[in-house]
Amino acid sequence: MEKVSSNKSFGMFILAFSIFTFLALILPARGEWEPSWSRRAAEEAEAVAAIPCSGHGRAFLDGLVLDEKQPVCECNSCYGGRHCSEFLGAGCAANAVSGDPIFLEPYWMKHAASSAVLVSGWHRMSYTYSDGSYISQVLEKHIRKLHAHVGNAITDGRYIIFGVGSTQLLNAAVHALSPHTSSEPPAKVIASAPFYASYRTQTEFFNAVDYKFAGDTSLWKNNTSDNTTKFIEFVTSPNNPDGKLNKAILHGPNVKAIYDHAYYWPHFTAIPAPADEDVMLFTISKLTGHAGSRFGWAVIKDEAVYQRMLEYVQVSTKGVPRETQLRALKLLNAVLEEGEAKEIFKFAYKTMRNRWERLNSTLSMSKRFSLQKIAPQFCSFFQKIRVPSPAYAWLKCERQEDKDCYSVLKAANIDGSAGGNFSAEDRYVRLSLIKSQDDFEILLDKFTKLLDEENGARYI
């Protein structure tokens, strides 16, 4: 009987085990969702994301593929090797040229699940949305919600249009505000130095009959009373390159301003109050960091200006790609859903403030270089006084002989953007602080060495 009893209890154990495993087998099939046609896309994306690039690079789905294997790692500046693990050494130049907002890349890697989007093969093949427009109504609503939440712009009762980056909207606005009758002289397009180069290059490039670039705003300060000529003033606030919260300089019935608010987010500036200008431009590039997505929008008061800008985008590109609008929606949704929408702003502000403090501290000893001064200011979004965190350093070479500041830095292996590119003196250089952490560390390292030499030279 002992054997039978032992057999019996073994049998009971096996039975219980078997019921457990059987249930475990069928339960996931019922409770947990399993991908079907989306599996391949999801698997491809995760496989690429799992390619190890040592924290100094990343691989992309559409990256170059060598030897028919997986896409290669695309490394940050000064890093190389198959897995971006090799530092290319002290000879590699610090690259602080472009306004590539890669400082936000780690944020999105951390928020992978909420920001990923799967585009089906048949997603929005039509030219238009169901209302016949080129503009996603749902995305437009998200944009209004975001501005209301951040408090950086008034959108109630305003028109909104989208552009292929705010780049496209710059010229759309110039076009819309120009005269469209041959009887009027071309509008004069102006901006206050230092200013973002595209205002000039784009206006000159398209070479339209209706407008001409006419240089610095200060040239026209006392000349706007002549009512026959329209003036279109670009106002960048915060300003690229120096971070100042600029205001329009010219006023009058024949003056129109285009407010470029690309950087008017808590990342880069205090938000004293919601902006409420006639024509305001924004871009996802400097909000979520997706410069490559080419998505911008304009907030417009006047219906006629709105209609003309809308027509510009339609004639030029038939709107903004639907994939881009879908992804922008997903990203804004992620911004709004994460921790009462403050998380990305806290991350971005903290990162930028930290970089600015470290650069200031490094340069504080120098008499050769100085940075722009930005005062702490009350921010209605964070509900406190905040210290500066600009997107760019606007560095000045103080020595009389250093008229070509770009070359002075270049000699120390620091690549910036010369003041002349912003219609300012070449005694200035713009240094981008919004690139990858690697780029910033290398920049700081080069300055430390350069200042060591400066100090060394002083004591010799």
Place this chain on the structure above:
Amino acid sequence: MEKVSSNKSFGMFILAFSIFTFLALILPARGEWEPSWSRRAAEEAEAVAAIPCSGHGRAFLDGLVLDEKQPVCECNSCYGGRHCSEFLGAGCAANAVSGDPIFLEPYWMKHAASSAVLVSGWHRMSYTYSDGSYISQVLEKHIRKLHAHVGNAITDGRYIIFGVGSTQLLNAAVHALSPHTSSEPPAKVIASAPFYASYRTQTEFFNAVDYKFAGDTSLWKNNTSDNTTKFIEFVTSPNNPDGKLNKAILHGPNVKAIYDHAYYWPHFTAIPAPADEDVMLFTISKLTGHAGSRFGWAVIKDEAVYQRMLEYVQVSTKGVPRETQLRALKLLNAVLEEGEAKEIFKFAYKTMRNRWERLNSTLSMSKRFSLQKIAPQFCSFFQKIRVPSPAYAWLKCERQEDKDCYSVLKAANIDGSAGGNFSAEDRYVRLSLIKSQDDFEILLDKFTKLLDEENGARYI
């Protein structure tokens, strides 16, 4: 002993069952991939794709959401109701206006797994690819491979650039081929009626100093010997609206042609030989049907023209959104991998041929309406003589009094595009044959009724 033996065999059975279920439980975990951070995006996309819209519509991830529930079905014309199951009745007009290539939507629904793409939150945030350009090298290679496979264009030794739809490239090409010195008169931009309206509207809209729209090519046939003026001739082949394989009419040292090859695919025409023009434009819109993606490309022989077109796209929009380039890559990859890349062409040709045959057969009895004639022709891609399958019907109202053909059709509840839109007589109307099957069936139905009335009237 009998009981023991029975217990023992029961035990053995349970043991075997248990081993089987245990293995079944752990094997998928090892063998089959499970989504991690991509799960939410994949699940969202599949849930939206599963929303039932009765085959007369579809729901999209970024569709309007009512009552905080799932996105609504977006129905084809003349269908309504929550699930697009309600036919709106005989009073609903046939819509044959736009060139929306929705006839390819069922193809992509069938090829869901190979065409889906998952975009991570950190996918290509930078302005540029790793080579510093705005153009995906991998996508460019796929485009060259596709042209070689189809045999519709020579790309070896040619430059390729991308645009936000071929729409953007039309003006980029005009810009690039125009004089850029104030000493030369503006270039004359011309096209042969009937022609696609954008050539005129875009050229006039941008109103540049360097070029002017100058009407029909025929006006300038004997006027190009004057060497001071440049001519830029738009040549559409196959032509929109009439499907003809046009060739440039003007020739000479001061004449440049822009070949718009949007429809030069086996879907719509025989491919007699690979095209080999100086400037050729293509678009994914009429290849895979993704009009909403706004992706076009140009194949260019001359380096200076290439550089100027490239600059145009850079200044205008800083390239094409990276999501769009990623999706275009996925779609072209799907085209190339499916059944030696013939499948989509077979599907598209079959669909378009079928529609053309049915429309011809319906109109064959009519003396009131006629369609353009297209001869069967040898196609180097299909390696046989193929019958016509044009994208548009170019319908003529034959009755003397029917000078306004658009209104004649409109009265019969058929919406087309008036000949005047193509700088042709209003005795003609363009009817789009590339929309959804629903649109086509309704169009055919309206014609059948209209012709019944015509025949009825004849016998009264």
